[in-house]
Amino acid sequence: MTIDYQLIIEELKPIKIIQEAEKIKQLSLDYYYFSPILEKQLGEKKADLVVIPNTEEDVLKVAQICVKYKIPLTVRGAGTGNYGQCIPLNGGIVLDMSEMKKIKWIKSGVACVEAGIKISVLEKETKKHGWELRMIPSTYKIATLGGFFGGGSGGIGSINYGQLKDRGNLYRVKVITLEDEPKIIELKGDETRQINHAYGTNGIITELEIPLAPSYNWLDVIVTFPDFIKALKFGQELADSDGIVKKLVSIQAKSIVKYFSSLKPYFEKEQDCALLSVDENSLFSLQELVKQYDGEIIYQQNLSNINHVNLIEFTWNHTTFHARNIDPTITYLQTFFFTIEKVEQMYKYFGDEVMMHIEFLRVAGKAIPAGLQLVKFSTEERLNEIIKYHEDNGAFIANPHTYILEDGGRKSIEPEQLNFKKKVDPYGLMNQGKMRSWK
Ligand SMILES: Cc1cc2nc3c(=O)[nH]c(=O)nc-3n(C[C@H](O)[C@H](O)[C@H](O)COP(=O)(O)OP(=O)(O)OC[C@H]3O[C@@H](n4cnc5c(N)ncnc54)[C@H](O)[C@@H]3O)c2cc1C
Structure with a gap:
């Protein structure tokens, strides 16, 4: 009709x-x-x-x-x-x-x-x-x-x-x-x-x-680490630290930092890092944890400060957004890894072809790592191979390439x-x- x-x-x-x-x-x-x-x-x-x-x-x-x-x-x-x-x-x-x-x-x-x-x-x-x-x-x-x-x-x-x-x-x-x-x-x-x-x-x-x-009075914090695995382990421990009040634990591999144009002034060089949002009263405890993982706080800002950069807008799928602004051939995955060992396995297997971006979230009472990894797109076949490798190895992909x-x-x-x-x-x-x- x-x-x-x-x-x-x-x-x-x-x-x-x-x-x-x-x-x-x-x-x-x-x-x-x-x-x-x-x-x-x-x-x-x-x-x-x-x-x-x-x-x-x-x-x-x-x-x-x-x-x-x-x-x-x-x-x-x-x-x-x-x-x-x-x-x-x-x-x-x-x-x-x-x-x-x-x-x-x-x-x-x-x-x-x-x-x-x-x-x-x-x-x-x-x-x-x-x-x-x-x-x-x-x-x-x-x-x-x-x-x-x-x-x-x-x-x-x-x-x-x-x-x-x-x-x-x-x-x-x-x-x-x-x-x-x-x-x-x-x-x-x-x-x-x-x-x-x-x-x-x-x-x-x-x-x-x-x-x-x-x-809460949230504080945006960026912490750099000597390597990705330290950043990842730090992320898990922070996510599990019930006494530290937080609402964001985002871990980014150093290959991603080059896409964060407006954060560049805070980085001396590209480094694996954590982008965090913590209650300002939790800062001292956070500093202790950072030290334990050889990290360094390179940025901290109260959200009421008008000069603050909004870290939230560099995390979750905004990471993809910033990467695509610089390189529009980049696409992404959405992955439940469940353990940091699984993240480490994929990080080592794919190297920079799949740039690791992790968000910690609570699933059935447990803090787990989930990925919004950046993928250098070549062909649909290769993208499907990458997805299949994850699935064959026990990672769950919520495929973002289908409507x-x-x-x-x-x-x-x-x-x-x-x-x-x-x-x-x-x-x-x-x-x-x-x-x-x-x-
Ligand atoms: C850069 C970027 C970052 C993102 N980050 C996140 C993130 O952190 N977390 C996350 O979950 N998602 C994220 N997303 C996806 C999206 O932004 C969010 O899910 C957002 O909340 C969608 O809201 P919207 O109003 O734009 O919905 P729309 O995109 O307009 O709609 C989403 C769906 O809901 C349906 N819908 C909308 N309104 C109604 C209604 N009133 N009744 C029934 N159905 C309705 C639409 O039909 C559509 O299917 C991101 C997307 C981008 C581009």
Whole structure:
């Protein structure tokens, strides 16, 4: 059935609609191009219309019209996803949630907000009450909270609270369905797993209630080490040091330091290093640990100092971002190593072809190393060989070179997500082509 978009525009009025081709193109894409594989597959995809709702009623109306005319619908937060999660494969409507940004309330340890709020805006407010988010992505300045839960996994703070999908990290959501009669439903506790990291394939999240963490005076610290293995072991011990309050333990091989242009003044030479965020009262204990591993603190800055460089924006996938700014042929992997011995094995095997970047995070109560290694891309075959070698040797790759939900981090669809989709999106209109099991 061909869709008459002029008619749709009339029916959608007075909701804000974008029709300019250039703007539609821009709002149809994300950071898919970090992957040379996705770059080839997705660069030409675009929506027919972008719709920007202001209220839940607007979203309900868009849902009703999409169901009535069977229009594909792709939800967008800020479009900072890395795997083409918010790129529409079959045109249709992109629903840009960025105007749904109200803070409903913040009270001791909990915040309730609309899904399109920028994470940085929310955190600025929670800090006024002595709280901060349990975890944030390195894109926190622009990413939305709905997009983080829809497409992200964790980040700064995951060393304490694990990943977004872990029980207790999301209290409640409101979701709008694409049934014959679209409606607003609420999911609580474990039920929220149905929409977590589901790429917006099974419902439009309009509101979230999230737990918060106590806010600290964070100190950004860079420590250099004589070699990578010392830096790695230091990272594990710091991650395991329950008495040292921290929210970021990022270990970078010296081959990566050349990509950190604005950090260069602090480095005498390229050295293996740790980028950290620790509570300022933990500094003395940190210094003792640094000494134990022959490290040297080359930078420390309180975040309230206006001259500080924001170290967060050199970690997680921002490391890839900086490397690609200098060398656009660089791509990346996402790897759960589970032990530092496994990291060491891969570090020695691949050398500089796979530059080691480790983030420590908590998985089932244990601090483990996960990698966002930089890869000098040559061919797709070689990239697949590198992935296979990791997998054959017991490292788990959450493949960032696919837009298919099942082929990325989870390897299979959660049955609860598929069942939920059957209920809330019976016509399969939401983010078509991303959930293979739907077919
Ligand atoms: C440089 C860089 C660094 C990054 N660092 C991190 C990191 O530290 N940790 C991390 O987890 N990720 C990271 N990412 C990925 C991404 O930035 C985050 O996951 C971010 O939180 C996504 O938010 P967004 O608002 O941009 O979502 P989008 O990219 O717009 O959307 C992500 C997915 O969620 C869906 N979605 C968006 N809003 C809704 C909604 N209201 N209802 C239902 N579905 C919705 C979309 O359809 C899409 O599938 C990084 C990306 C880049 C480019």
